[in-house]
Amino acid sequence: MAMSRRALLVAGAGVGAGVLAACGSNTGRGGGGSGAALSQWYHQYGEPGTQQAVQRYAAAYRKAHVTVEWRPGNYDQQTAAALLTDSGPDVFEVNGPTLDQIQGGQVVDLTDLLDGVKDDFNPAVLTPKTYEGRIYGIPQVVDMQLLYYRKSLLKAAGVTPPATLDALVDAARTLTTSKVKGLFLGNDGGAGVLGGTPLYAAGLQLVTADGKVGFDDPAAARTLGKLRRLYADKSLLLGAPADWSDPSALLQGLTAMQWCGLWALPQVKQQLGDDFGVLPFPADGGQGRPSVPVGAYGAAVSARSKRREAAREYVKWLWVERTDYQEDFALSYGFHIPARISLAKKAARLHNGPAADAVRLATEHGYAQPLLWTPAAQTAYQDALSRIIKSGADPQGELRAVVGKVSDELQRVKKKS
Amino acid sequence: MRRRRTLWFWVFVGPFAAGLALFTYVPLLWSVGLSFFDAHNTVTPTHFVGLDNYTAMLRDDAFTGSLRTFLVFTAFIVPVTYLLSLSLALMVNRVRRARAFFRSVFFLPAACSYVVAALVWKMSIFNGVRFGLANTVLGWLGGDPVAWLSTTDPPWYWLVIVTVRLWLQAGFYMILFLAGLQRIDPVLYEAAAVDGARPGWTVLRHITLPQLRATSVAVLLLLVVNAFQAFDEFYNLLSDARGYPPYARPPLVYLYYTALGQGQNLGLGSAGAVILALIIAVVTVGQARWLRLGRTDTDG
Structure with a gap:
């Protein structure tokens, strides 16, 4: 009896050692x-x-x-x-x-x-x-990311490809029917994927060249408020099985326009042929210009x-x-x-x-996220954008808080250099 | 002989004790240490900052907001899971036929992975388009499709979260209650019947529940700790490649992004983890005290 218990122990130790060795060996460095x-x-x-x-x-x-x-x-x-x-x-x-x-x-x-x-x-x-x-x-x-649209659906609804953010809001509303939504900006309503893109479309930026907050400006609140209108109008597709980075929602006819990546272009072209076009995120306001990340x-x-x-x-x-x-x-x-x-x-x-x-x-129109835009700044901004879009929070108040947090972050990283 | 016994004690207990120390206690203490340092992208920081991380964390609206949300969530989910699993146990305990079948059916979800369940809930039952299961049923009743996880007004996402959690957990706690129920001496029920107690509420109130007290205390403690440590189903239901929305964000998910996301602020994340651990400890100890006091009252 004692013997068999000991044998078991030895066997157990062997298995344990094998598992540990397996954990340590796979470092990808070769032999x-x-x-x-x-x-x-x-x-x-x-x-x-x-x-x-x-x-x-x-x-x-x-x-x-x-x-x-x-x-x-x-x-x-x-x-x-x-x-x-x-x-x-x-x-x-x-x-x-x-x-x-x-x-x-x-x-x-x-x-x-x-x-x-x-x-x-x-x-x-x-x-x-x-x-x-x-x-x-x-x-x-x-x-890069850009806006795909179905030419046939826009034509049927008498909508021209939108050149301003206001036109995009109107187009999305017009294109929305009981079966098809006007626009897909991701299942979270756009807060995640759009990020700073609307700010650049309003002629602003995330961080200026000299390392200051680039959107401490009334135009920011105005532009972000329009994203809320897209959501409140119920023009946005939400809860799609595949998120924005996958063109499925556009290809399955769940939406007439979709924000997606350049990587999806071959697939979209293969399935829709000539029935699609691409647009930048449209400009907003007098200082605005189109933008693509x-x-x-x-x-x-x-x-x-x-x-x-x-x-x-x-x-x-x-x-x-x-x-x-x-x-x-x-x-x-x-x-x-x-x-x-x-x-x-x-x-x-x-x-x-x-x-x-x-x-x-x-x-x-390409802009890249600046190096000084840290993950902490991104989280603060994205939370605020989500509250503006989905909960109808006051854009001015939300942005004021974000500007404060981002300045602190910029101070922190500058101190280190 | 005594020495031999000590030797065997360490042979058997040693590996587990070593594993526990190496993989649990050392990281835990290390994390407490990190919380006093500015530890961006490093686990061997040099810049001591005292309590700065703690004050920053307690001043962070996102963190305190998620703590508040989860106090409310705990206050809701704990009694609901408790009642549901207790009712299941009472029902399964009473069926005469196919008891093993019902027991297995209700327990099976506990064997399902949280990730898998969350994905089934997110992608097939509660997806936001017209062909999701919930929306198909709504369609039969003439309703418009609802984007369950994306709608904040009303907050439908709680429906998804609570149902998946109940489905996953109720069966497990049911088994604990069943075990408790089967240990109650039938003589007690017979005596009660002789004394004229009617089966039903009276017997439940005066015999079953008091006899289940030890099980109840364990279940409640586990439920509270579980509620505060919520992570898996929340993360898999609501996060995407870009992060996690600012609602229904469990403290652990927020800390995960702070410490282990691209932010890699390990000091701040550790401070948050210590705060969370303290809250769980205080609540649990308080709860245990309170429940034990209740026991003395009825016994005495």
């Missing part, structure tokens, strides 16, 4: 040994073929053995946590890096990798990766990496030198604008139809 082994992280792209493509690029690199890790789920949280430890990635793509990551010394200065080719990178997306003149992320591709995942190198030099060299090879891979990555899977101006000009797929319109909108 050690001599020569540099690098681990590279990507978030999970939805488009088929992307994963195979990045693995192919990595396999083609001769100077180091690069292991690609494809990470589904909350990628931002995963990288943020991994950067605190030594077992994180050497090279990783990031929707940033954020200001706190840069100030905290978590990412490596990559400025010299762009020597001579810096001007070829789209400045709109390179600027937010630059802090005090140093570059901390190499833009991979440019993403642009952004870029950037390739960054972790400061905790033990092979920082090898990692920097690899980033230079892939995201600066190998323009053929950069072009393939941007245009062959889903739909993005290459981050290199020279590649964007060459790309035949971007030369006509709605794709050409989209590129023009990004060039003329």
